[in-house]
Amino acid sequence: MTFPESPEPLEALQARIRRKLVRQHFMHHIGADLTLIEPGRIEAELVLEKQHQQHTGFAHGGLVATMADLVAGFAAVTLVPEGTGVVTVELKTSYLHPGVGQRLRAVGWVLKAGRRLHFCESEVWCDDKLIAKATATMAVIEPQ
Template structure:
């Protein structure tokens, strides 16, 4: 621990290459036009230009889109930490919606709060951006579960 904060350490020095490879197979992420622009050890960040397909019937960004961005950023933040032969899936996610999704873009940031061998406890924030105005619209807490090679049926 340093200054009361648990230090995060990757088990895969090639985590960026691995995450970029897996992002190529994130078809739903591509479908909604979300991209991760920052991939660091235990942290990811990305942007989404808000389009009509992202909105619900009242013209606000749909809660499912917001939850998806939180899940993706937190999940890939955890993915940066596990060894090459392990995988990560969402075990639990809780999203608190704080403000309506009104704006031009969404910015999402996910990070690992507490690293573990079998579980990583993560958080994510999703912000609406309009020009210079940024509004926090959601906070999420997640448990990302590590899948070991022996857990995958052959």
């Protein structure tokens, strides 16, 4: 999906999103980082380590859902003005394959950006295998 040209230059958008990352403590805790920031689209990666595994050695489902939520949420944030936020109001994750490999990569995009709700999708890949797809609804939170 493509979005109309943003009045915000790409470099300014990327800097704004990077500033928001400072307060994303859980994202830092799991070791994830954004690797692509574009209007309506975000990618993130993390190196899979032992603390990310469930009891059989696969990437934990909660981690996979977190990555899906992370990229969907930040994709929505790219389409709201500075000072406005978004929160997840619904997340549905479908697990397609176990996450076995070295690296998780999540890709998220906005399907429809509304005034109050943004509808998003995301995919989570483990190395070169698609392991999960998610749909998310994000509520736009106006500044107080």
